[in-house]
Amino acid sequence: MELFYVSILCLFVLLVSLSLHFLFFYKLNLKPKNLPPGKTGWPVVGESFQYLAAGWKGQPEKFIFDRIVKYSSYIYKTNLMREPTVVFCGAPAHKFLFSNENKLVQSWWPSSVDKIFPSSTQTSSKEEAIKMRKMLPNFFKPEALHRYIGIMDNIAQRHFEADWDNKDQIVVFPLSKRYTFWLACRVFVSMEETKDVDRFLERFNLLAEGLLSIPVDLPGTPFRRAINAAAVIRTELVGIIKQRKVDLAEGKASPTQDIMSHMLLTADEDGKFMKEYDIADKILGLLVGGHDTASSACAFIVKYLAELPEIYQGVYDEQMEIAKSKGEGELLNWEDIQKMKYSWNVACEVLRLAPPLQGAFRDVLTDFMYQGFSIPKGWKIYWSAHSTHKNPEYFPDPYKFNPSRFEGTGPAPYTFVPFGGGPRMCPGKEYARLEILVFVHNLVKRYKWEKLIPDEKIVVNPMPVPEKGLPIRLFPLKA
Numbered sequence: 001m002e003l004f005y006v007s008i009l010c011l012f013v014l015l016v017s018l019s020l021h022f023l024f025f026y027k028l029n030l031k032p033k034n035l036p037p038g039k040t041g042w043p044v045v046g047e048s049f050q051y052l053a054a055g056w057k058g059q060p061e062k063f064i065f066d067r068i069v070k071y072s073s074y075i076y077k078t079n080l081m082r083e084p085t086v087v088f089c090g091a092p093a094h095k096f097l098f099s100n101e102n103k104l105v106q107s108w109w110p111s112s113v114d115k116i117f118p119s120s121t122q123t124s125s126k127e128e129a130i131k132m133r134k135m136l137p138n139f140f141k142p143e144a145l146h147r148y149i150g151i152m153d154n155i156a157q158r159h160f161e162a163d164w165d166n167k168d169q170i171v172v173f174p175l176s177k178r179y180t181f182w183l184a185c186r187v188f189v190s191m192e193e194t195k196d197v198d199r200f201l202e203r204f205n206l207l208a209e210g211l212l213s214i215p216v217d218l219p220g221t222p223f224r225r226a227i228n229a230a231a232v233i234r235t236e237l238v239g240i241i242k243q244r245k246v247d248l249a250e251g252k253a254s255p256t257q258d259i260m261s262h263m264l265l266t267a268d269e270d271g272k273f274m275k276e277y278d279i280a281d282k283i284l285g286l287l288v289g290g291h292d293t294a295s296s297a298c299a300f301i302v303k304y305l306a307e308l309p310e311i312y313q314g315v316y317d318e319q320m321e322i323a324k325s326k327g328e329g330e331l332l333n334w335e336d337i338q339k340m341k342y343s344w345n346v347a348c349e350v351l352r353l354a355p356p357l358q359g360a361f362r363d364v365l366t367d368f369m370y371q372g373f374s375i376p377k378g379w380k381i382y383w384s385a386h387s388t389h390k391n392p393e394y395f396p397d398p399y400k401f402n403p404s405r406f407e408g409t410g411p412a413p414y415t416f417v418p419f420g421g422g423p424r425m426c427p428g429k430e431y432a433r434l435e436i437l438v439f440v441h442n443l444v445k446r447y448k449w450e451k452l453i454p455d456e457k458i459v460v461n462p463m464p465v466p467e468k469g470l471p472i473r474l475f476p477l478k479a
């Protein structure tokens with residue numbers, strides 16, 4: 001009986017969607033002229049399934065390149081996330097998009113994100129992102145981050161001692177997540193007790209699952225669990241913020257000890273300070289956005305170094321040179337990071353081949369023309385890192401792992417975009433560079449390793465991960 005009602009409901013939704021599609025685009029002749037080539041797929045769901053399926057098969061670029069070939073065009077229309085969308089491919093398209101932020105286009109997130117991260121001022125995630133954008137650079141600029149390198153090294157050492165040492169085999173992905181999350185908890189809110197961090201991580205995993213789920217807000221759905229988890233974390237964070245205010249007033253906490261102090265003490269252009277609830281929300285967003293991306297990069301470095309012994313050797317030589325220059329117990333510092341040039345080239349090559357974020361959306365603010373095609377107001381634009389990263393025009397033999405691509409002046413502008421570009425470029429880029437390099441230093445100093453599943457499948461959902469989490473056998477190196 002239930003099945004009968006569900007079928008009727010599906011049929012009804014399909015009919016209504018088809019009618020609206022027909023009415024708007026054909027009957028009322030509202031179909032914009034000269035749209036880019038391409039198919040918008042099924043009503044409502046569009047080509048979302050094809051896009052997701054390419055990722056599940058570990059070939060997210062297939063969706064992008066199949067259509068470039070099919071339509072002989074570097075821009076084409078489709079329908080993703082239930083939105084009519086134009087995919088912008090290639091370096092000139094990236095340049096155009098990143099240079100027109102807030103003029104022709106603006107960053108866009110699905111409305112479900114607002115449900116998980118509502119702000120007390122009832123503004124949208126878009127407006128909140130702009131506020132956050134203004135506040136972050138001071139905290140995340142390289143000079144300000146210098147002071148955290150020693151802290152990162154300390155956390156990395158404790159991470160390897162707790163989770164890797166004295167083990168024959170480990171599964172990398174959950175551990176790299178634990179490392180980046182622990183670090184984020186320390187640098188953002190000065191939380192470093194592992195029991196507190198693990199408790200937080202459990203809730204964050206629920207939140208992350210919900211963000212990726214179908215946004216149905218009913219009891220028991222992953223989406224509802226994510227909303228609840230976010231509420232619990234937010235309440236806990238507000239408690240920590242209240243205590244921090246007291247500690248700052250009594251001189252027991254430092255204004256520069258973490259991002260929480262920074263947010264409490266930084267006013268906006270109108271001289272207003274952020275409310276406790278909003279600070280909690282911003283930190284929540286940073287913890288979510290910041291740790292999953294970098295942990296994917298760390299896990300893929302482990303994978304590629306296992307597969308490519310000559311690359312491992314290059315990284316090992318560079319890191320041991322630094323390690324030998326340090327005194328007993330001396331932590332890494334800014335000068336050491338500057339010496340890690342080859343290791344960073346290797347990390348960049350990993351970010352090129354397995355970008356943690358595949359791309360991002362923009363909302364079209366006004367009708368405009370691009371390459372002779374009209375792009376209607378209200379449509380979405382999607383830019384994809386793969387459209388340049390895996391393109392032989394920009395990276396010859398694109399599937400070959402070759403860190404020398406990043407030597408000298410490196411790749412041409414707008415071709416290497418794992419962190420995006422323009423005003424919305426990832427503000428955590430430098431922080432991510434430091435945490436990845438500190439991870440690599442501590443990793444190769446301690447071990448060699450081999451993969452336990454030689455051809456483990458990669459799944460992109462929405463971040464790339466080895467299907468079984470990348471199990472490896474460890475061979476500790478003599479100290």
Ligand code: HEM
Nearest residue numbers: 129133290293294297356357360418419420424426428432
């Ligand atoms: C390897 C690690 C990382 C990668 C590959 C990465 C990549 C990206 C990309 C592609 C964007 C979207 C740009 C766009 O909309 O065009 C972005 C946005 C953002 N990232 Fe990262 N990210 C990383 C690490 C981090 C970290 C560690 C943090 C925080 C500490 C962070 C915070 C943010 C924030 C707040 C935004 C939104 C910026 C805005 O909308 O203006 N990211 N990141």
